[in-house]
Amino acid sequence: MMNRNDLRRTDIGLLVVFETLMHERNVTRVSEKLFLGQPTISSALARLRLMFDDPLFIRVGRLMEPTSRAEEIFSNLSPALDGIAAALGRSQAFDPATSEATFHIGLSDDVEYALLPDLLRRLRTEAPGTRLVVRRADQWQISQLLTCGEISLGISHTLELPANARRKGLRPIRPMLLRADSQPGELSLDEFCLRPHAVVSSMGKVIDDADRALSLLGRQRRVVLTVPQFSALPVLLAESDMIAIVPDYVALAMAATTGLRAQRAPLGLPEHELSMVWRGASHNDPGERWLRARCSTFVAGSAEQAPLSRRVA
Numbered sequence: 001m002m003n004r005n006d007l008r009r010t011d012i013g014l015l016v017v018f019e020t021l022m023h024e025r026n027v028t029r030v031s032e033k034l035f036l037g038q039p040t041i042s043s044a045l046a047r048l049r050l051m052f053d054d055p056l057f058i059r060v061g062r063l064m065e066p067t068s069r070a071e072e073i074f075s076n077l078s079p080a081l082d083g084i085a086a087a088l089g090r091s092q093a094f095d096p097a098t099s100e101a102t103f104h105i106g107l108s109d110d111v112e113y114a115l116l117p118d119l120l121r122r123l124r125t126e127a128p129g130t131r132l133v134v135r136r137a138d139q140w141q142i143s144q145l146l147t148c149g150e151i152s153l154g155i156s157h158t159l160e161l162p163a164n165a166r167r168k169g170l171r172p173i174r175p176m177l178l179r180a181d182s183q184p185g186e187l188s189l190d191e192f193c194l195r196p197h198a199v200v201s202s203m204g205k206v207i208d209d210a211d212r213a214l215s216l217l218g219r220q221r222r223v224v225l226t227v228p229q230f231s232a233l234p235v236l237l238a239e240s241d242m243i244a245i246v247p248d249y250v251a252l253a254m255a256a257t258t259g260l261r262a263q264r265a266p267l268g269l270p271e272h273e274l275s276m277v278w279r280g281a282s283h284n285d286p287g288e289r290w291l292r293a294r295c296s297t298f299v300a301g302s303a304e305q306a307p308l309s310r311r312v313a
Contacts, residue, residue, distance in 0.1 A: 055067055101131075102130070104153075135150060139156055142154040162279075171273075171274050174271050175248070191266075195242070233246070
């Protein structure tokens with residue numbers, strides 16, 4: 001068994017290459033992700049094979065499939081690298097006014113559309129030298145992006161997360177009705193069911209919470225359009241009788257900038273939670289802690305607006 005003195009001969013950079021290969025299973029993608037040439041990755045793999053006395057990866061088509069020994073190493077190595085990253089992070093100071101750090105974050109489409117612009121303006125004021133790299137990350141993608149290290153932080157409604165990920169609830173996601181027509185007043189349940197509906201779903205799903213709530217009442221609606229992102233709605237709803245159910249912060253952002261109207265839906269709909277999630281490896285990193293604090297303060301604060309009756313048409 002290797003003792004701690006043996007660690008002096010260990011190149012931690014090789015272990016990072018190994019972990020990335022376990023995630024990507026492709027030398028080209030590892031090369032792109034780590035900003036290293038493919039010959040460098042191939043040389044690192046040869047050294048890893050000598051270090052562990054095992055082939056580690058077997059080429060199957062375009063993929064590099066891990067051996068059982070590689071799977072065993074990975075199960076022990078990944079938490080250890082998280083710990084090393086956290087320890088190093090604690091020793092580094094972070095000054096937002098002078099920092100030139102790059103942050104990789106994942107945002108669901110609704111957050112990107114409605115909350116990112118104001119959040120970015122605040123971050124740019126406090127940390128003008130930093131750079132933000134944003135990935136689209138819905139509730140199905142965010143876990144994989146965290147696991148692969150593509151992002152260190154994500155904001156979305158979340159489902160299952162990696163074992164070493166952390167989560168913090170930020171605010172409720174309250175469904176609201178969005179419409180473009182000029183008919184006065186709010187829609188009745190009958191009108192809601194008769195109107196054509198547009199649904200936003202990154203996965204192309206037509207059935208959602210509204211359909212399930214209507215089903216409990218013995219009712220149904222007419223979905224005529226499904227689109228993958230919220231930014232398409234203002235143009236699609238304009239000058240039509242279509243309506244859409246969207247998160248409250250999306251509805252209010254669109255009502256403020258596009259002339260659409262945001263109203264209560266004429267039936268009870270479940271509220272979900274908008275969460276911030278992050279990798280265990282970045283938990284104690286000063287820069288990441290600063291970013292999480294700013295995101296938490298802003299997003300949670302976005303829910304503390306005027307009462308709903310004063311915010312809707």
